[in-house]
Amino acid sequence: MGEETKGNTDSRSANNIGNEKNGDTADGGVKFYTLEEVRVHNMNSDTWLIIHNKVYDISNFLEEHPGGEEVLLEQGGADATESFEDVGHSTDAREMLQQYYIGELHMDDRKKNTKEAQVTDSGKSRSFWALCLVPAIAAAIFGVVYRFFILEHKSS
Numbered sequence: 675m676g677e678e679t680k681g682n683t684d685s686r687s688a689n690n691i692g693n694e695k696n697g698d699t700a701d702g703g704v705k706f707y708t709l710e711e712v713r714v715h716n717m718n719s720d721t722w723l724i725i726h727n728k729v730y731d732i733s734n735f736l737e738e739h740p741g742g743e744e745v746l747l748e749q750g751g752a753d754a755t756e757s758f759e760d761v762g763h764s765t766d767a768r769e770m771l772q773q774y775y776i777g778e779l780h781m782d783d784r785k786k787n788t789k790e791a792q793v794t795d796s797g798k799s800r801s802f803w804a805l806c807l808v809p810a811i812a813a814a815i816f817g818v819v820y821r822f823f824i825l826e827h828k829s830s
């Protein structure tokens with residue numbers, strides 16, 4: 675009794691089978707973590723970060739960080755994309771990230787988490803309306819006006 679009961683029972687985490695530490699799943703796919711799952715890893719000995727929707731376990735990197743461990747701990751369990759980019763990290767720093775990669779932020783948590791995603795989504799739908807519907811409506815109005823003038827012309 676009790677074994678495996680505190681694991682990921684959320685249906686959104688159905689892909690979370692396998693070794694939690696390396697992001698592998700039973701089928702060899704990418705592992706997805708919810709924001710809630712990441713949030714609890716906010717301690718000195720256990721620190722996860724989200725950067726650009728990717729999840730990193732940086733517990734072993736804290737002491738090595740050239741910018742100090744304090745700044746990393748402040749971001750522990752949260753989305754550090756903005757602060758990471760604000761510092762203007764080098765390409766070397768970005769490459770270092772790869773070794774701490776453990777998975778991806780769950781799709782459901784990306785939209786409410788990323789302002790950019792929302793802006794892009796509304797931008798996309800706006801361009802759909804502009805590209806398809808606006809010209810179609812304009813053509814319909816033109817047709818009606820044109821027919822009206824032709825009939826007017828014929829009857830006079």
Ligand code: HEM
Pocket residue numbers: 723730732735739740741742745746749754757758761762763764765766767768770771774
């Ligand atoms: C796991 C993620 C991170 C890695 C691998 C990383 C790596 C590095 C590296 C290699 C440097 C040396 C300068 C460079 O090459 O750009 C650096 C500097 C620094 N980092 Fe990070 N960093 C990470 C996350 C963060 C975060 C989230 C913050 C802010 C909250 C931060 C703040 C700083 C600061 C303040 C410096 C010092 C910059 C300076 O003195 O010029 N880092 N980091």
